[in-house]
Amino acid sequence: MRVMDHNPHGGRLPTGAGILPREGGASIAYRRTPGKSPGVVFFHGYRSDMNGTKALALEAYCRGKGYAFLRYDAFGHGASPGDLAQETVSRWAEDAVAVLDSLTEGPQVLVGSSLGGWIALLAALRRQERVAGIVGVAAAPDFTEDLMWAEFAPEQRREMLETGWVTLPNGYDPASPWRIARALIEDGRRNLLLRDAINLRCPVRLLQGQRDADVPWRTALRIAECLAAEDVEVLLVKDGDHRLSRPQDMERLYGVVGGLLDGITARTARR
Numbered sequence: 129m130r131v132m133d134h135n136p137h138g139g140r141l142p143t144g145a146g147i148l149p150r151e152g153g154a155s156i157a158y159r160r161t162p163g164k165s166p167g168v169v170f171f172h173g174y175r176s177d178m179n180g181t182k183a184l185a186l187e188a189y190c191r192g193k194g195y196a197f198l199r200y201d202a203f204g205h206g207a208s209p210g211d212l213a214q215e216t217v218s219r220w221a222e223d224a225v226a227v228l229d230s231l232t233e234g235p236q237v238l239v240g241s242s243l244g245g246w247i248a249l250l251a252a253l254r255r256q257e258r259v260a261g262i263v264g265v266a267a268a269p270d271f272t273e274d275l276m277w278a279e280f281a282p283e284q285r286r287e288m289l290e291t292g293w294v295t296l297p298n299g300y301d302p303a304s305p306w307r308i309a310r311a312l313i314e315d316g317r318r319n320l321l322l323r324d325a326i327n328l329r330c331p332v333r334l335l336q337g338q339r340d341a342d343v344p345w346r347t348a349l350r351i352a353e354c355l356a357a358e359d360v361e362v363l364l365v366k367d368g369d370h371r372l373s374r375p376q377d378m379e380r381l382y383g384v385v386g387g388l389l390d391g392i393t394a395r396t397a398r399r
Contacts, residue, residue, distance in 0.1 A: 141233060148200075148230055156223055157207035158200035158231060161187060165234040166260045166392050167196030168385065171224065171244030171251075173268075175298075175306065177206030181373040182241055182265065182381065189382050195389055200227055202247070212307060213292075216315035217246065217272065224251035228258055235260035235396075237388050239381075242268045242343065242370065249321060249351075252328055261331045261388040265381065266370050267351060268343045270323075272316030275343065276308065288313070299341070322350050331359040331391070333384045335377075337368025 141160065148156040159178065168190050170183045178199040190197035202220050204210030224247050228236065237260055240248030245267020252259040268275065277285070280294065288294040292310045332355055336348035345364060352360045363384065368377060 141231060146231075148227065150203075150223060150226065154203060154210065155208060156200050156203070156227065158198060158227065159187075160231055161191055161197040163190065163194050163196035165196065166237055166389060167198065167232050167234065168237045168239060168389070169228065169232060169248075170197070170199040171238065171240040171248045172199070172202065172205065173242030173244050173266075174271075175205065175300075176241070177201050179206065180241075181371070182239075182378070185373075185378050186239060186381065186385065189385070193386065193389070196232070198227070198231055200231075213309050213311060215309065216311055217250070217319040218315050220247050221250040221254075221319065224248070225254050228255050232258075234258075235392065237261040237263065237385065237392070239263040239265070239385060240267055241265045243271065245269065246271065246319075246321070249326060249328070250319060252330065253326070256328065256330070259328075259330050260392045262328070262333070263381070263385055263388065264332070264334045264336075264348070264351065265372055266336055266340055266343045267334060268347065269321040269351065270316070271343065272313050273320060274322075277313050322347075322354055324354070325356055326351070326354045327356050329357045331388060332357055332361075333388060334360070334362045335365065335368075335372060335380060335384060336362065337365045337370060337372050337377075339367060340370040342370040 143162050145159045172180055178201050183199045187197045201208035203223055204215045238248040245264035246269040248262055284294045288310050294308050296306045298304050298306050334348040336345045338345045348362045352362050
């Protein structure tokens with residue numbers, strides 16, 4: 129099936145804040161900044177949203193360089209409503225593809241933070257002709273299996289299997305523990321990427337802190353090994369944590385994203 133750039137609004141793409149309707153009455157809140165191609169789409173992390181430090185800083189950077197930029201809240205996050213029991217990797221990936229199809233045009237560079245790195249890879253696999261490059265920031269493909277289920281104590285696994293839920297401590301907000309649905313774990317297994325080759329051939333850049341308490345830094349190396357692409361670079365930050373949102377981290381991110389954008393623009397101009 130040939131994939132077409134789809135704009136349900138017709139004509140010019142919407143600018144500024146908006147809501148993208150989805151099936152079953154769901155919706156995705158987004159903010160779009162117009163600009164030149166290639167555009168940049170930001171995918172936030174688990175239990176984060178489109179108003180995080182990296183999303184806002186990268187938006188300002190792209191605006192200053194004149195590149196189009198899009199950030200949005202995944203189902204069940206931020207201003208995008210959603211039942212916790214219906215949050216799955218498959219749903220997030222389907223919504224990511226809908227965002228690409230409906231709210232962007234031309235080649236895009238996907239920037240994914242943590243869970244967003246997984247979603248960016250899944251979306252790129254489904255829209256390879258639209259994706260000109262990928263940047264992962266502490267990208268966490270397969271985290272539901274490798275960093276949740278594999279780390280659950282026997283009693284936590286039993287609780288999830290019997291009740292459909294398990295409660296985990298939230299290292300960023302102890303007063304708000306995370307409730308993890310069995311559906312998230314089971315659906316995650318249908319979207320695992322690090323057990324086989326990842327058939328993507330666009331340039332990929334992976335930024336990873338070696339003091340990341342949530343995603344082991346060797347995950348970035350596993351991603352690089354699985355990717356079919358040859359143009360893959362891993363940047364390890366020895367004193368970097370999971371968020372990689374300090375001023376020096378943002379400068380690295382600007383450099384990586386800017387380098388990809390400039391390279392894509394230069395290659396396009398030579399054609």
